[in-house]
Amino acid sequence: MEKAKEHYHERYDENTKGIIKFGVALIAAIVVICLLAWGLFDILKWVTAEEQTQPPLFRGERLPPEPRLQGIPGHQNFPPEDIREFRAKEKAELNSYGWIDRQMGIVHIPIEEAKKLVLDRGLTAPANTMQETTRKKK
Numbered sequence: 001m002e003k004a005k006e007h008y009h010e011r012y013d014e015n016t017k018g019i020i021k022f023g024v025a026l027i028a029a030i031v032v033i034c035l036l037a038w039g040l041f042d043i044l045k046w047v048t049a050e051e052q053t054q055p056p057l058f059r060g061e062r063l064p065p066e067p068r069l070q071g072i073p074g075h076q077n078f079p080p081e082d083i084r085e086f087r088a089k090e091k092a093e094l095n096s097y098g099w100i101d102r103q104m105g106i107v108h109i110p111i112e113e114a115k116k117l118v119l120d121r122g123l124t125a126p127a128n129t130m131q132e133t134t135r136k137k138k
Helices: 016-051 079-094 111-121 127-137
Strands: 098-101 106-108
Touching: none
Parallel strands: none
Antiparallel strands: 098 106
16 A cells, blocks of 8 residues: 655745734734824814804904895895795886887787787798898808
């Protein structure tokens, strides 16, 4: 019978102590970096809280240029009031007669009357507009 072949290997192929030391150093470095980042964020939070207690606008130092945002100090109206005023103005203009350009003879009429006129007469463009569009096509 043959003697079983023995397989030999080098016992010092891998450096187990070196791998363990590297792992411990890596974990220590991660912990130190996390603690430094945490401390840095705390410092930055403290610095920004000190610097920005209130922006200059609210301290009354100066107002931004017009147009200002609604609802801030220095602005007279608030959004609900502004939209009510805007809609009332638009409604009054849509339901009244008035001049758009007196020299050219252009007026505005109530919207309901304008709708009736469009239904009766059909849609037509002013003569000078028709001439301009035909010139552009040529």
